[in-house]
Amino acid sequence: FATYLAIPETIGGAAVKAIGPKAFAQHTYIALAELPEGLESIGDNAFYNCETLARVVFPSTLKRIGDYAFYNAGAYTQDILPESQDNAYGSNVLELPSVEHIGAYAFYAIGVTDALELPEGLKTIGDSAFENCRNMGDLYLPSTLEAIGSNAFKGDYNIQYIVLASPTAPTLGENVFAGCDYLYDIDLNAHGSRQEMQQWQAYVDALGLPCRVWRAQD
Numbered sequence: 001f002a003t004y005l006a007i008p009e010t011i012g013g014a015a016v017k018a019i020g021p022k023a024f025a026q027h028t029y030i031a032l033a034e035l036p037e038g039l040e041s042i043g044d045n046a047f048y049n050c051e052t053l054a055r056v057v058f059p060s061t062l063k064r065i066g067d068y069a070f071y072n073a074g075a076y077t078q079d080i081l082p083e084s085q086d087n088a089y090g091s092n093v094l095e096l097p098s099v100e101h102i103g104a105y106a107f108y109a110i111g112v113t114d115a116l117e118l119p120e121g122l123k124t125i126g127d128s129a130f131e132n133c134r135n136m137g138d139l140y141l142p143s144t145l146e147a148i149g150s151n152a153f154k155g156d157y158n159i160q161y162i163v164l165a166s167p168t169a170p171t172l173g174e175n176v177f178a179g180c181d182y183l184y185d186i187d188l189n190a191h192g193s194r195q196e197m198q199q200w201q202a203y204v205d206a207l208g209l210p211c212r213v214w215r216a217q218d
Contacts, residue, residue: 003031003052009038019046021066028052035059042069044103049073060098067103067126074111102129104149112136120144125152127173138162143189145170155179163216167191172203183211190216 005024009016016036021043024030027050034057035042044066047053053073099119104126112133117140118125127149130136136156141148143165150173153159159180164170167189177183186204188197192215201213 003029004034005030005032006034007036007039009036017041019043021045022048024050026050031055033057035062037061040064042066044068045071047073062099064101065099065103065106068105068108069103070110071105071108072110073107100124102126104128105131108132109134114138115140118142118145123147125149127151128154131155141165141170143167147171148173148176150174150176151178152176153180157181159183160185162186164188164192169196169200172200175207177204177209177211178207180209183209186211186213187216188213 007016007019015038017039018041019039022045023043025045025048029052030050031052031054033047033053037059038061039059040061041064042062045068046066048068048071050073098121100121100123102122102125105128106126107130108128109132112135114135115138116136120142121144122142123144123146125145125148128151129149130153131151132155135158137158138161139153139159140163145166147170152173154175154177157180160182162183164187169188169192186200188200197213197215204211204213
């Protein structure tokens, strides 16, 4: 019944740099997890299927989130991601200023309340990373993003609007937005090329989505 998990910055005098694979997998009582500054990596399946997990406090030093790290976490809760009122879009911000990689299925089927803004510095989103997330609204992707894996946002049917801040649109895997039936608008960066706009339009057309792709205007 240890509902509050606070991992210290040091253990036995050694800095905590990583959480190992399956460290807390299928723990049935964690409600709040506070991760320490200095932590750089969360291993594969670290919080896999922690259904009672309601909130995670992430450190600013985190660089990598492993595959299945928070798979189905918070199944009994509404939202495990931190909220912020002080951001450009009035959205939830995944507050990971140093994170570079989000692994496959990392946040599969978690609860997300309303819009989601992913952080600057993020380069890759793995396959099915946010597939079937509950209640996810509009999506804001950072200028540093280089690639989005297959099925990354598949089934997130509440997404209606996507903003891509990157001057060069990230590469897409298969079916990234499949099942996002209410997606109607994608804004590429104003410096994006007409060819990129046409390629993205063809991509969502092939998914059968009633979506229009634009290059953002001033």
